[in-house]
Amino acid sequence: MAALVDRFGRSFPYLRLSLTEACNYRCSYCLPDGYHADGRPRFLELDEIRRLVRGFAAVGMSKIRLTGGEPTLRKDLLDIMSTVAAVPGIRRIAITTNGTHLPRHVAAWREAGLTALNVSLDSLDPERFREITGHDRFAEVTEGVEMALGLGFDSVKLNAVLLRGRNDDELPGWFEYLRGRDVAVRFIELMRTGDNLEFFERHHVRAEALEEQIAAAGWTQRPRAPDAGPAREYSHPDYKGRIGIIAPYSKDFCAGCNRLRVTARGDLRLCLFGDFGIGLRHLLQSDDDFDALVARITTQLGLKAAGHGLHQGETGLTPHLASIGG
Structure with a gap:
């Protein structure tokens, strides 16, 4: 079945499903004070996730x-992966993780059906990594990445949030890292959220500045796959790895949007920075609600806007990226 198409002609083969809002890091740009539970209803359970994914697979x-948060904090993560992998029509299952559990679990995730891996690695310097994340886990994360590269994943990608004065001078080190590794690093422009205005104003740097340096070093832009994320990806004949740029403040960024989001509590979000959520959880309690779930997904897509309001300082419902999974 063809993917969903909105009124602007954009198709949506890609769902980002948050499993939890909890995180075990204290990243300066997201949860500097750590995660604090709010006592609201629990996150989606396994049967609800199965029904949700079936519904989205039915619409393409x-x-x-x-x-997440940090999805590897879910004790039933392996069951979730195998359940999602068993849904007809689902061809790729990816995870975005901070990587602390990689050395112990990445082989089991691959066995359960995981096909792609994204790992947060904001710096190649262990001390800078500790300062940004609040944790001294650099050795475990990088060890896990090396393990993952030998497990046959479709892709292994590293995510680095660009921060002025903290990691925006590391491009030469990344070039060396990518020389012999089949991995992509994606530099993500810092985004303003509901609670980070002061930090944003101090550390925001435009991704295009880094992109100019990459192009000047001989890297060329690659074609974008239909189900790819938002990165503009670059390659170089002298390097095994690749570089991606995610620049949400760039012109026409939202024109290529191809993904929807569901929060850990079952709300459909049409945009990361949208100002409303569409409740789906009441339709995930029984297999008998399958048709109603599919109808709700398809009809609500008509509300998706042409773009976000970040340029106007509008951050919508998103207080921080851990609340919806970035």
Whole structure:
């Protein structure tokens, strides 16, 4: 079945599903004070996730990315992966993780059906990594990445949030890292959220500045796959790895949007920075509600806007990226 198409002609083969809002890091740009539970209803359970993914697969979704918070904090993560992998029509299952559990679990995730891996690695310097994340886990994360590269994943990608004065001078080190590794690093422009205005104003740097340096070093832009994320990806004949740029403040960024989001509590979000959520959880309690779930997904897509309001300082419902999975 063809993917969902909105009124602007954009198709949506890709769902980002948050499994939890909890995180075990204290990243300066997201949760500097750590995660604090709010006592609201529990996160989606396994049967609810199965019904949700079946519904999205029925309208053409073929790629699912498991996000958080930190999704590896879910004790039933392996069951979730195998359940999602068993849904007809789902061809790719990815996860975005901070990587602390990689050395112990990445082989089991691959066995359970995981096909792609994204790992947060904001710096190649262990001390800078500790300062940004609040944790001294650099050795475990990088060890896990090396393990993952030998497990046959479709892709292994590293995410680095660009921060002025903290990691925006590391491009030469990344070039060396990518020389012999089949991995993509994606530099993500810092985004303003509901609670980070002061930090944003101090550390925001435009991604295009880094992109100019990459182009000057001989890297060329690659074609974008239909179910790819938002990165503009670059390659170089002298390097095995690749570089991606995610620049949400760039012109026409939203024109290529191809993904929807569901929060850990079952709300459909049409945009990361949208100002409303569409409740789906009441339709995930029984297999008998399958047709109603599919109808709600398809009809609500008509509300998706042409673009976000970040340029106007509008951050919508998103207080921080851990709340919806970035």
